Amino acid sequence: MRPLVKVIDLSALRHNLAHLQTIAGNAQVMAVIKANAYGHGVEAVLPALSEAKQFGVACIEEALELRALGVKQPITLLEGVFSPDELAVCVREALTVIVHNQTQLAWLAEQPQYHLSAWLKIDSGMSRLGFQAREAAEAIAAAQALKHIDWLGLATHFACADEPDNDYSEQQWAQFSAIALPSGWQRCAANSAALLRLPHTHADVVRPGLALYGMSPMAGTTAADHGLRAVMTLRSKILTIRTLQAGEYAGYGCAFRASKTGRLATIALGYGDGFPRKITSGAVFVRINGQLYPLVGRVTMDMALVWLGEDQAAVGDEVVIFGDGHAVEAVAEQAGTIPYTMTTMLTSRPHTEVVDG
Ligand SMILES: *Cc1c(COP(=O)(O)O)cnc(C)c1O
Numbered sequence: 001m002r003p004l005v006k007v008i009d010l011s012a013l014r015h016n017l018a019h020l021q022t023i024a025g026n027a028q029v030m031a032v033i034k035a036n037a038y039g040h041g042v043e044a045v046l047p048a049l050s051e052a053k054q055f056g057v058a059c060i061e062e063a064l065e066l067r068a069l070g071v072k073q074p075i076t077l078l079e080g081v082f083s084p085d086e087l088a089v090c091v092r093e094a095l096t097v098i099v100h101n102q103t104q105l106a107w108l109a110e111q112p113q114y115h116l117s118a119w120l121k122i123d124s125g126m127s128r129l130g131f132q133a134r135e136a137a138e139a140i141a142a143a144q145a146l147k148h149i150d151w152l153g154l155a156t157h158f159a160c161a162d163e164p165d166n167d168y169s170e171q172q173w174a175q176f177s178a179i180a181l182p183s184g185w186q187r188c189a190a191n192s193a194a195l196l197r198l199p200h201t202h203a204d205v206v207r208p209g210l211a212l213y214g215m216s217p218m219a220g221t222t223a224a225d226h227g228l229r230a231v232m233t234l235r236s237k238i239l240t241i242r243t244l245q246a247g248e249y250a251g252y253g254c255a256f257r258a259s260k261t262g263r264l265a266t267i268a269l270g271y272g273d274g275f276p277r278k279i280t281s282g283a284v285f286v287r288i289n290g291q292l293y294p295l296v297g298r299v300t301m302d303m304a305l306v307w308l309g310e311d312q313a314a315v316g317d318e319v320v321i322f323g324d325g326h327a328v329e330a331v332a333e334q335a336g337t338i339p340y341t342m343t344t345m346l347t348s349r350p351h352t353e354v355v356d357g
Pocket of ligand 1: 032190192193207208210211
């Protein structure tokens with residue numbers, strides 16, 4: 001078995017869900033589990049999410065996967081349906097839809113026999129999905145005219161909630177909260193960053209994804225700073241070790257040249273696993289026997305090279321790519337990306353090992 005493994009810690013996930021629910025106070029947590037639970041594996045993580053009151057996914061395929069795995073809680077399609085024929089499936093599977101434009105409203109209007117729960121999405125400044133704030137009153141009136149729909153409320157999404165020095169979220173919140181809410185409707189706005197940083201935006205339902213998996217959306221901070229625990233550790237092993245003399249080269253394009261004599265380890269980790277290829281030689285560190293060592297040369301499809309310098313290590317020694325004592329947020333920054341992509345872009349090739357505590 002190839003020794004690259006995603007270790008998924010269910011106790012960390014359970015802790016994060018409970019901790020985020022505490023932070024959310026009276027707001028209810030919608031556990032966002034799209035994109036295969038941000039690469040963690042839906043099937044692997046579900047046993048730790050039995051306490052979640054509701055789930056959010058990007059599309060009906062993801063919702064059906066959850067239902068097939070026995071999820072009974074409400075599931076919201078965060079982008080709604082992509083075609084009107086999906087509405088029948090939403091009724092059958094009791095899925096909640098987001099309605100973000102006139103086209104989706106018209107699809108609902110054409111099917112008065114379909115009784116569904118729905119959120120009306122407002123664009124408060126993200127300019128991606130939703131009725132613009134200036135169209136909100138009209139959209140709400142059109143929604144209310146659809147008597148077969150159980151409207152849960154208004155939803156919106158923040159563009160800059162992860163940036164402490166940016167007050168754009170305040171402008172967005174001012175726009176959103178100024179919209180007159182029909183009686184019985186709720187508000188739903190906060191992603192992970194807003195849940196952690198902007199308590200006044202918690203409203204009725206919060207939608208954390210990243211934080212649930214024990215990653216911080218705020219640059220320069222780690223999950224531990226927010227009382228969260230990393231759910232995934234990406235772990236590999238040393239496949240072989242050689243000594244390079246000063247001046248010898250390694251890897252495709254001879255992209256690494258030893259400036260002095262030292263040891264080079266080859267590990268199982270590549271872009272075929274979803275690890276970023278476009279990293280600077282020497283910029284990204286992995287942990288071996290408690291020490292950090294740089295990835296050097298080019299990341300290949302199946303393997304990467306680690307410069308051990310004068311240190312000793314053995315074939316078969318464990319390599320922590322990120323997680324467990326080696327924060328994914330730091331590795332993401334070294335790789336010139338964000339923690340979201342480090343886990344979500346992993347392919348199905350790394351094996352999964354589920355642990356509990
Ligand atoms: C993905 C997503 C979220 C979760 O965002 P995080 O930053 O991962 O917490 C919340 N709301 C919507 C609409 C999303 O698409």
